[in-house]
Amino acid sequence: MKIFPTLFLITFLSFSTSYASVNDFCVADLKAPDTPSGYHCKPLANITSDDFVFHGFVAGDTKNSFNAALSSAFVTDFPGLNGLGISAARLDIAEGGSIPMHTHPGATELLIMVQGEITAGFFTTSAVFSKTLKPGDLMVFPQGMLHFQVNSGKGQATAFLAFSSANPGAQLLDLLLFSNNLSSEIVAQTTFLDFAQVKKLKARFGGRG
Amino acid sequence: MKIFPTLFLITFLSFSTSYASVNDFCVADLKAPDTPSGYHCKPLANITSDDFVFHGFVAGDTKNSFNAALSSAFVTDFPGLNGLGISAARLDIAEGGSIPMHTHPGATELLIMVQGEITAGFFTTSAVFSKTLKPGDLMVFPQGMLHFQVNSGKGQATAFLAFSSANPGAQLLDLLLFSNNLSSEIVAQTTFLDFAQVKKLKARFGGRG
Amino acid sequence: MKIFPTLFLITFLSFSTSYASVNDFCVADLKAPDTPSGYHCKPLANITSDDFVFHGFVAGDTKNSFNAALSSAFVTDFPGLNGLGISAARLDIAEGGSIPMHTHPGATELLIMVQGEITAGFFTTSAVFSKTLKPGDLMVFPQGMLHFQVNSGKGQATAFLAFSSANPGAQLLDLLLFSNNLSSEIVAQTTFLDFAQVKKLKARFGGRG
Amino acid sequence: MKIFPTLFLITFLSFSTSYASVNDFCVADLKAPDTPSGYHCKPLANITSDDFVFHGFVAGDTKNSFNAALSSAFVTDFPGLNGLGISAARLDIAEGGSIPMHTHPGATELLIMVQGEITAGFFTTSAVFSKTLKPGDLMVFPQGMLHFQVNSGKGQATAFLAFSSANPGAQLLDLLLFSNNLSSEIVAQTTFLDFAQVKKLKARFGGRG
Amino acid sequence: MKIFPTLFLITFLSFSTSYASVNDFCVADLKAPDTPSGYHCKPLANITSDDFVFHGFVAGDTKNSFNAALSSAFVTDFPGLNGLGISAARLDIAEGGSIPMHTHPGATELLIMVQGEITAGFFTTSAVFSKTLKPGDLMVFPQGMLHFQVNSGKGQATAFLAFSSANPGAQLLDLLLFSNNLSSEIVAQTTFLDFAQVKKLKARFGGRG
Amino acid sequence: MKIFPTLFLITFLSFSTSYASVNDFCVADLKAPDTPSGYHCKPLANITSDDFVFHGFVAGDTKNSFNAALSSAFVTDFPGLNGLGISAARLDIAEGGSIPMHTHPGATELLIMVQGEITAGFFTTSAVFSKTLKPGDLMVFPQGMLHFQVNSGKGQATAFLAFSSANPGAQLLDLLLFSNNLSSEIVAQTTFLDFAQVKKLKARFGGRG
Structure with missing residues (x-):
């Protein structure tokens, strides 16, 4: 030969x-x-x-107001994901903590429970779909849907998240509504929240107006 | 020949x-x-x-709590749009009314001002992009972003909306959060709203829990 | 707190x-x-x-051979549309005028009647789908299909157009066929038009050959 | 082991x-x-x-008014192509014949010259891109663009066509405009053809009105 | 109010x-x-x-010839993933075991290391990209690329896999080549493997011919 | 006028x-x-x-170890194909030759038989789909599937290939596995090939390790 x-x-x-x-x-x-x-x-x-490996997919510091941390491996953290339509994040929630209401515009989220207990849900205008999850459970949050995760058990809860986008971001509802200078009157009118409630949350999240 | x-x-x-x-x-x-x-x-x-024509793209009745009406021509109203990635709606807002905070998961909205004056905006976690619009103005709300429209002028305001999906739907924030039976404790925890505020809006929008 | x-x-x-x-x-x-x-x-x-607002979506001057005007808000006019798969145009047709045969390769067009009366249609090789439209009517022209709009009423007609692309363009049949230097023999052979007809339209639309 | x-x-x-x-x-x-x-x-x-093989991709009969034949292997002929975004056709043009002006909405065409000589081109409103092709040449016709193929040599010309869609169809301009019952007045107005020319071609291609 | x-x-x-x-x-x-x-x-x-929750995302039995197990949560296991472009699997490899060469046509794989040590890699014709991974590491295998995972450490190794498709499947090279009845001569000719090697692996993987 | x-x-x-x-x-x-x-x-x-024409789509030199040649017209050869989702190649196989096992990640291949006889097939883990093809036959190889082509007749065989991507590439199995420096132990473990077979093919295809 x-x-x-x-x-x-x-x-x-x-x-x-x-x-x-x-x-x-x-x-x-x-x-x-x-x-x-x-x-x-x-x-x-x-x-x-x-270029195809990411290090540091580890627990973030949960000593903050949310008692929760999100460590992302999106394309801006992990350039090898560019154009491939997938990314990941690690979620750690201390006892009593939660990831507040948020959306990922254009990305579906798939949650893999690793430790502890999380009660999670997403909303449609006709129903809320929520469940209490334990290790061995997965839950899917279809793209663009408002959702939350709460540590409903004892001790820390950990989950891995996969997203159907290289850069899903996270639009946290409170930061959207209360960290900017849009007038509180408009926020109150278009959310039906009491004006005092809007002012209180603007003070908390750094907004003015 | x-x-x-x-x-x-x-x-x-x-x-x-x-x-x-x-x-x-x-x-x-x-x-x-x-x-x-x-x-x-x-x-x-x-x-x-x-099959390719839709009739009745006319003003809806704005005598309701929002002082606003949305008339949709989505694929479920207009079957000819199936698979074509486009649809429309007509927006009428009485003086003092508004379309409250909402998202269209996966559809961009393009607003064409027809009559009156609307102040509209959408939110990112780092900025709010809002403008006051008059006839001859267009505004685009990128897909999945939380946004609102308020009649900020005298008399009725009318706009036509085009969407980059045959079925964009509308996820109204208050209906998502307050028209279901998810416990008020979880809603308060994941929105940072006061518990009393949650109960008050649940009563208003038909939710329990 | x-x-x-x-x-x-x-x-x-x-x-x-x-x-x-x-x-x-x-x-x-x-x-x-x-x-x-x-x-x-x-x-x-x-x-x-x-960046998300466009001004000047107003009637164009219809004093031309078509008695019609198209004012576009495509990505090259309105950069905020980039990547979002949607755009718009305003159509004004004076009495007796028309928008001649054209296609938008790769974009569906959704027409919203605003004023007057337009007879519009699109072609397949097995059928023509045409209708006379009045305010309150929509018509959809699926992507890439040859279509036309004629003012079939009294006075000016106005419509708003939405497209399922940020840059739909417009391929006008007469400009395609008669504004260039391709030999009239080839045009006649491949259109079955009489040679004299081809020469006459080449003279009108600026072509040679 | x-x-x-x-x-x-x-x-x-x-x-x-x-x-x-x-x-x-x-x-x-x-x-x-x-x-x-x-x-x-x-x-x-x-x-x-x-299911993955198609037989009969052979020369069609060119004894017709076009002196040309198109043998298609689209999804309706070859079901294995479903969902795969590709298909093919064989083009045979007798001496002096041509494939008249047509479009494939939403499919790009890639022509592979096999035998003889073909002059082909496609149109934009600002230019016509045309070339004379011989065996060993390829030409691409971007999606939705109006194009033609003429046998410009001696003897029969043959080409294989590949399409970026499982079902590209073919919208022949003359069949679109002249084989239906849309009024000749509207056709003349929106094409700038003489009324007599429209009537003559309607007679030829089976249309009325 | x-x-x-x-x-x-x-x-x-x-x-x-x-x-x-x-x-x-x-x-x-x-x-x-x-x-x-x-x-x-x-x-x-x-x-x-x-419908949005999957149970049983747990270690499979690794007592087999590969010393490895793959537990899938694809759309056929978890119907809520339909149309959402994402799915997951759990990978357990006993000491000395491996997941043999395979591809996922049309899906990118994102591996999240959970326990132990895995050496993984994917191939292009110009290079092999391989790394040894520990908990806290991610690795991405771009869509359609041939890849493998080997337990290169002590004790069991576990990883979670996310895929950019609701149904990525797995095309294992040995099953493709050696579990069917295609003649061994053709397999040898088109792989450059020795004929005896082909026969030996056909015997092992259940193929004939 | x-x-x-x-x-x-x-x-x-x-x-x-x-x-x-x-x-x-x-x-x-x-x-x-x-x-x-x-x-x-x-x-x-x-x-x-x-820019829309490619020259030199002709037979390559088959005097090599494969007794076969592939002449590509991909976007890097033919820039007009950029963004259009289609490309082509010409395949020539001398008597007794073959195109060895390979995949095109993310592109479907459509083969048009021109001359001679080719036996071709693609693999799934549950079946092999193979056929002997003659002029006038087409065969489709769905995206990402491992496949081969063998000249099973007398004299040279020629086929034209169309791909559903502007740049389908070709991942030849032997070059993937045996032209790099990945350790032969890992290759043997993850392919179930004998170690000696791996070493022999590494020597042939230029790999080390």
């Missing part, structure tokens, strides 16, 4: 190489501008195994 | 006809089950011009 | 902020090159409410 | 089998209704190698 | 309800046929919180 | 022109970085008919 011709190998390698830089993956160059489909691709020659 | 052969015509017509029933359009059969991409297609033989 | 820790707020804000610049919206930087998914995103720090 | 456990094999096989019926491929059941994403999937148990 | 009118509430509720059954989510009816976009939607009236 | 006003023409032309540069087509600027949706668009002013 003969040795495989080098030339042939090079031909196949080079055409696959050019492809790889376009579609097989597209590691984000976070210093370049982004586009509606994601960031520019880092040149293939600069890519190593490290 | 000779007459065009009938046979040839039929060949072209028949292959185009079968295509038309698949991809050119797919008028919804609302009595059949739906799928993630939309409803089943109505048979081509039953389709007429009327 | 304690004040919310600033540090916590900043953490949430910063991770949401980076997201916002990627996926929540992507206001076009029209001076940068574009891509198959749209233009580069303008830096988040430079974005204001004005 | 031990024999691989049958149980293990079955476990992997069964979960892959269920997947295969959903996403790996979805052979069309053409007797069931279709949806915006394509036809229902034929049950996996009934699928054989024959 | 008056009580909110019931009629108004019903209007909003009903139009949101119909939407919910179409786009907000589409729980799979696994007894109905599927389509290229997923299964038919279960009627909204039959949907409960249980 | 008057001459068409130049001003009007310019208005239509200019708004269509800007569109054309964005969505009608987007010829790749291969010197600029790429993105998940493809390369930057070449400026419209620099585009000519030549």
Whole structure:
């Protein structure tokens, strides 16, 4: 049996190489501008195994007002996810804590229970779908739906979250409504909250007006 | 010049006809089950011009608590939109009224001002983008973002809305939070609203718990 | 109740902020090159409410050969639409005027009648779907289909158009066929128009050959 | 080394089998209704190698008014293409013949020259892009663009066409405009053709009005 | 302040309800046929919180030839994922075990290390990207790429996998090549494996020919 | 009848022109970085008919170890395909030759037989779908599936391939497994190949370890 011709190998390698830089993956160059489909691709020659690995997916510090922490591995943290439509986060909630009401516009969230007990739910205008979850349970929150997670058990609760987007973000309802300068009158009118309640939450979340 | 052969015509017509029933359009059969991409297609033989026209895109009755009305032309109202990624609604807001905080999960909204004056805005956690709009103005609310519209002028205000989905729905924040039976304790904990405020709005919007 | 820790707020804000610049919206930087998914995103720090609002969606001048005017609000006019899959135009047709045959490749058009009377239709090889429309009527023209609008009433007719693309363009049949230098022989052969007809329309629409 | 456990094999096989019926491929059941994403999937148990093969991709009869024939292998001819976003056709044009002006809404066409010489082109409102093609040449017609192919050489010309849709159809301009009953006045007004030209082509292509 | 009118509430509720059954989510009816976009939607009236929760995401039995187990939560296991573009699996590998070479056509895999040590990698024709992973590490395997996971540490290794598809499947290389009746000559010719090696693996994996 | 006003023409032309540069087509600027949706668009002013035509789609040299040649017309060869979701290749296999096992991640392949005889097939874990093909036959290989083509007849075999991606690449199994430095122990463990077989193929395909 003969040795495989080098030339042939090079031909196949080079055409696959050019492809790889376009579609097989597209590691984000976070210093370049982004586009509606994601960031520019880092040149293939600069890519190593490290681009596809993320370290530090560990518990965040839950000593805050929420008694909860969210550690994200989104494309801005983990450039290898660029263009691949997936990302993750780790959720830690101390006893009595919660992740308050929020949405991920355009991303579905899949929660994998790891430790403790979480009561979670999402809302539609006709129903609320909520459950108490234990290790071995999964729950899905369809894209764009308002949802929450509460530690309803003893001790710390931990869950891993997967998202159907490389950059799902998190729109926390209180930060949306109460951390800016939109007039409290408009907020009260369009939420049906009492004016005093709006003012109180604006004071808490750093808003004015 | 000779007459065009009938046979040839039929060949072209028949292959185009079968295509038309698949991809050119797919008028919804609302009595059949739906799928993630939309409803089943109505048979081509039953389709007429009327399937592509919607009547009654007129002002709704604004004599209600919101002093506002939304008349929708979504796929469930207008089956010709099935699979086409677009729909519309008409918004009428009486003086002093508003469309309260809401989202359209997965649909961008484009507002076309027709009459009067509307102050509208949408929220991100880092900023609120709001403007006062008059006839001749458009405003875009990117998909999934929490937003509101208030009649900030004299007399009735009217706008037409276009959506980047055949079925954008509307998730009204107060109906999400206060029209169901989720315990008021969880709602208060995950919204930072006072417990009394939650109970008051549950009473108003028909929720219990 | 304690004040919310600033540090916590900043953490949430910063991770949401980076997201916002990627996926929540992507206001076009029209001076940068574009891509198959749209233009580069303008830096988040430079974005204001004005990026999401368009002014001048008003009647165009209908004193031209078509007796009609189209005022567009596409991404090149309104950069906030970039990546959002929606845009709009205003159509004004003087009495006796029309918007001639055209297509929007890859965009569905949804027409909202505002004033007067328009007879509109689109073509398949097996049928023409046409209707006479009045205020309160909508009509949908599925993507890529050849269609027209004629003022069939008294006085001016006005409609608003929404498109399922940020940049639907308009391919007017006469400009396609008769404003270029392709040989009249080829145009005649592939349209079955008489040669003299082709020459006459080439003269009118600025073509040669 | 031990024999691989049958149980293990079955476990992997069964979960892959269920997947295969959903996403790996979805052979069309053409007797069931279709949806915006394509036809229902034929049950996996009934699928054989024959579902992925099409026979008869051969020259059609060019003895017709166009002196041309198009043999399609679209999803309605070849159910294995369902949901896969690709299809093909064979084009044969006798000397002096042509494929008249047409569009494929939503599908790009890639032409592979096999025999003879074809002059082909597509139109934008600002330019016509046309070329004379010989065996060994490819030409791409971006989605939705009006285009034509003319045999500009000696003897028969043959090309293979690939489309970026399982069901691209073909909207022939003359059949769109002249094979139906839309009034000739409207056709003339919206095409700028002479009324007599419209009547002449309506007579030829089977239209009335 | 008056009580909110019931009629108004019903209007909003009903139009949101119909939407919910179409786009907000589409729980799979696994007894109905599927389509290229997923299964038919279960009627909204039959949907409960249980549709969005999966139980039994626990370690599988690793006493098999691979010394490994994969427990899947794909749409066929967890109907609430239908149409949402996400799913999960749990991976347990006993000491010395591995998940052999495989691909997920059309789905990216995101691996979250939970326990032990795994050496994993994926292949391109120009490079292999592999790493040894410990708890707190993530690794991404871009869609369609051939990859493997080996327990390279002491004791059991566990990882959670998220996929960018509701039904990613798993195409195991040995089952593809050696569990069917394709002739060993063709397998040897197209893999460059020795004929005896092909026969040996066919015997092991249940193939003939 | 008057001459068409130049001003009007310019208005239509200019708004269509800007569109054309964005969505009608987007010829790749291969010197600029790429993105998940493809390369930057070449400026419209620099585009000519030549951007939409590819020359040299001819037989490659089959005098190599595979006795086969693949000539690609992917976006990196033919920039006009950028963003259009289609590409092509020409396959020539000398008598006795074959295209070895490979996948195209994310692209479906449609094979058009031109000359000779090819036996081709693709694999699922539950079945192999293979057929012997002659001129006039088509075969489809769904996206991401492992497949092969063997010249099973007399003389040279030729086929044209169309792909549902502008850049499908080709992941050849032997190059993936045996041309890199991953340890032979890991390759043997995760493929169930004998260690000696792995070493032999590594020597042949240029790998080490």
